[in-house]
Amino acid sequence: MKIFVTDAAGIEHELEGLDGWRAMEVIRDWGVGIRAECGGACSCATCHVYVDAAHFGQLPAASDDEEDLLCSALDRRDNSRLSCQILLSEALDGLRVTIAPSAAGPA
């Protein structure tokens, strides 16, 4: 499966996704700049991404924890999610996300 990730510079990366991995882990593993400070504990908001319309509705609803954290993200939009909470599966093949400015980090 593939996921498409647009980085802070606006460049889109086509990444090989892995079933059962979290989108954040794939992004980080491929070296696309994302801060992901807490390492996937759903405790910060530095893996914040915007999800494309085609896939946003397919994602399970955000937990209360995630919702609270998204509220603390200053660049939240209607299609915001934390990429550490997006569990990849074949159903999400072709997922497109854009790293939010507040989550962009060094590659």
Add this chain to the structure above:
Amino acid sequence: MTEEIATDVVIIGAGPVGLFAVFELGLLDLRCHLVDILDRPGGQCAELYPEKPIYDIPGFPVVTGQGLVDNLMQQIAPFAPEFHFSRMVTGLERLGDEGFRVTTDDGEVIRARIVVVAAGGGSFQPKRPPLDGIEAFEGKSVFYSVRRMDDFRDQDVVIVGGGDSALDWTLNLEPIARSLTLVHRRDEFKAAPASVNKMKELVADGRISFQLGQIARIEGEGGQLNHVHLTTKAGDLSIPSTRLLPFFGLTMRLGPVADWGLELNDNLIAVDTEKFESSVPGIFAIGDINAYPGKLKLILSGFHEAALMAQAAKKLASPNERLVFQYTTSSTKLQRKLGVVG
């Protein structure tokens, strides 16, 4: 002039790795002072995930972030480390062969033979809202924490956020502020339920106001705020305001570490894997802040780095002393230091 504190080691960062370094250094008779920007020990474990389970600490099938910190504090208690909380190290000056002079943003001066940087992802700093020109208001009418309550007396205060800080300060400042408005993007709060209920009572009594929305723009002159503009579902709203307290949580920044002349590698401190020493002799870096080939950002890696660093630090601090490697299971000398035998 502040009196200088003298110690063997200054550890910058009181996260799990900095705490465990106290243990390893303590077994070698090196006394430690720790400086941390947070107001309590634990670093990310305490600030980001105190309640979250960690599964990869050897010997603990599961332990929470706070549980690990509590255990480490107990483990290092025999070495009586001294903590300087809510402080940031701003200056690090080399004193020839004598070691280093470390200065904090509170003006404390600590002289030490060895400096250990265990600063993790950097220092925690409040998140700054992306509002045009907010920098000019900071410290004058926009604050990210309350240092002096009097700064808010008889002011029109706007507090933004839905966590404990936002709620606590809403309750604390209500009696002294001229007016107080709490702004949050949701009608749900991640704060102690008792505080939330109290806040709702204050709203019901008309003593404070609550706005469901977000801050769009601030207005004022010469750093002095006079209006806060909000976007709410009901439309745009402008509130007269002389003080703004945004509580959007903390984020990590490398901070002054970048200015200390250490060789950096992608904002991480380059170290060797024998001593975990930086490019400046006597300054070591352990835990998430360092970089070397094969580095894994795991707490357990930081523990290993602390043990090896301590051996090297001891050799540097006491060059003429023969260092005998001992185990805590068998050495009565070490057990005496730990206070487990008389």
